[in-house]
Amino acid sequence: MTGLASGRPAGDAADATGDGLADGVAETAAADAAWMRAALGLAERGAGAGEVPVGALVVRDGQVLGEGWNRPIGAHDPSAHAEIVALRAACERERNYRLPGATLYATMEPCPMCAGAIVHARIARVVFAARDEKWGAAGSVFDILGAGRLNHRPEVLAGVLAADSAELLRAFFRARR
Secondary structure (H helix, E strand, O other), rough: EEOOOOOOEEEOOOOOOOOOHHHHHHHHHHHHHHHHHHHHHHHHHHHHHHOOOOOEHHHHHHOOEEEEEEEHHHOOOOOOOOOHHHHHHHHHHHHOEEEOOOOOEEOOOOOHHHHHHHOOOOOOOOEEEEEOOOOOOOOOOOOOOOOOOOOOOEEEEEOOHHHHHHHHHHHHHHHHH
């Protein structure tokens, strides 16, 4: 999953201009895009299995802790959303149900079930591509991830490679009609 000895995702390169904060922002944006491309690859695996193409991965310190794609149909499990699959794998790997300091990348805005699991796992940051205008729980329909009454609120970044994710979803549903 990583392309460099530094642990950065393939396609990510540090900016050598030395601008300080601007460099850090550019490097974070490049890393976010690279990790989202990896999540899109997972979404394509789901589509190949006849599942709605959503992919997710959990990353901390430049290392993938867990990954997943939608599997509710094949697994006969309504909770087998990409985010839940990735969280379960990450928690198992870390032998802990909490994942402080981790970022979850998802190709679609998390639903209420996934958002609840994200809060319980104490994910520090959620980066997602396409908004979900029917079930989104990061601001589109609900705002579970930003709810002030909860004891944990991850940072949320929406829209990273959103057009790519939306096109993957459109193509999947177009082919099913």
